[in-house]
Amino acid sequence: MKPIAITEIMTKKPLSVHPKEEISFAVQLMKQNAIHHLPITVGQKVVGIVSMGDLLFLQNCVNQNKDMFLKGTNFQLSALDEIMTKNPICLTNNSFIQDAVLEMQESRINCLPIVDENKNLVGIVTTHDLIQFLGNLYN
Amino acid sequence: MLDIKKSIQTIMSEDLITVLEGAQLKHFEYKLTPRKIHHLIVENLQGELVGIISTEDIAKATSWIVEDKITTQHIMSKDLITLPHTASIKDVLLKLLENKHRAIPIIKNKKAVGIVTAYDFLYSFYLDKIA
Numbered sequence: 001m002k003p004i005a006i007t008e009i010m011t012k013k014p015l016s017v018h019p020k021e022e023i024s025f026a027v028q029l030m031k032q033n034a035i036h037h038l039p040i041t042v043g044q045k046v047v048g049i050v051s052m053g054d055l056l057f058l059q060n061c062v063n064q065n066k067d068m069f070l071k072g073t074n075f076q077l078s079a080l081d082e083i084m085t086k087n088p089i090c091l092t093n094n095s096f097i098q099d100a101v102l103e104m105q106e107s108r109i110n111c112l113p114i115v116d117e118n119k120n121l122v123g124i125v126t127t128h129d130l131i132q133f134l135g136n137l138y139n
Numbered sequence: 140m141l142d143i144k145k146s147i148q149t150i151m152s153e154d155l156i157t158v159l160e161g162a163q164l165k166h167f168e169y170k171l172t173p174r175k176i177h178h179l180i181v182e183n184l185q186g187e188l189v190g191i192i193s194t195e196d197i198a199k200a201t202s203w204i205v206e207d208k209i210t211t212q213h214i215m216s217k218d219l220i221t222l223p224h225t226a227s228i229k230d231v232l233l234k235l236l237e238n239k240h241r242a243i244p245i246i247k248n249k250k251a252v253g254i255v256t257a258y259d260f261l262y263s264f265y266l267d268k269i270a
Contacts, residue, residue, distance in 0.1 A: 036239060054199060057200075058199060098265060101261045101264070101265040102265060104258040104262075105258045105259065105262035108194075108256075108258060109258070110241055127241060127257035127258055127261060128235075128239060128257075131232070131235045131260070131261070132236065134261070135232060138143060138232065
C-alpha cells in the first residue's frame, strides 16, 4: 500500500491550552468537546500534553488516597504544568500514517501532536484515529 | 493484507509479568526495569486476572503519592475489557473501535494468557505493510 499522509486522518486545529491553566479547566474542556487528549501550548508551540485518562487516574488516586498525597487536596486547582507530559514527541505534517504507527509502538504512546515546519501545532493523531482508519479499511 | 480472521494468539504478547493483588509497589517495581514491559497483570490468589497496571500509571502515581504506601489496589485499572483466547484479530479490532481502552488482556479460564495493546495491534498491521 502506498504511504498515506498523516494530514489525511489527523484532527486539524485541535484545541489546546496554556500550561498555567488549572486541571479542572482542562477536564471541563475535554468533557465539553468529547476529546481525550489536550496539547499544552505556549503560543502555538507544543510544550506538553495531557490525556483524560491521566487526569481521571490522578483524580481517582486523590479521591481514594487523600492521606497519602504529597501535594494535598488542591488537585483540581493545580496547574497543568505540574502533571502534563512535558515536551511530547511530535510528528511533522509531512509524515505518513506509517511513521505514526512506528513512533507510537516504539515510544509506547497513544497520541502524537502534529506540527508544521515552524513547530507550530496543526493537528493531533491518536491510536483511536488509526484504529478507525483500519476499521474503515476492512469494512 | 493481514487476515483478520486469524487467532488473536498470532499477534498477542505472551510475555506477561504478574503481581499479586495487594502487593506493595516497592516489592514489585523491580520487575519492570529489566524488560521492555509496559503492563503488569494483577492476579488474585487463584491466579485469576483482577486488574492491570501500566508503567505510565506507576510513573504518574509516584509523582503524587507517597511511594512507600502504594499497593496494586491504588493504581490498577479494574474496569477491564478482556477477550477470550479463542478470539480473532477482528474481535480485537471491534473492541478497540467500540472502546477507548488501550490494553486488552486475553484470558483463558479467568487467567491472563496474553495482552494486546492498541499500539502493538497497529504495529502488527504495519509489519504486514498495511497500516
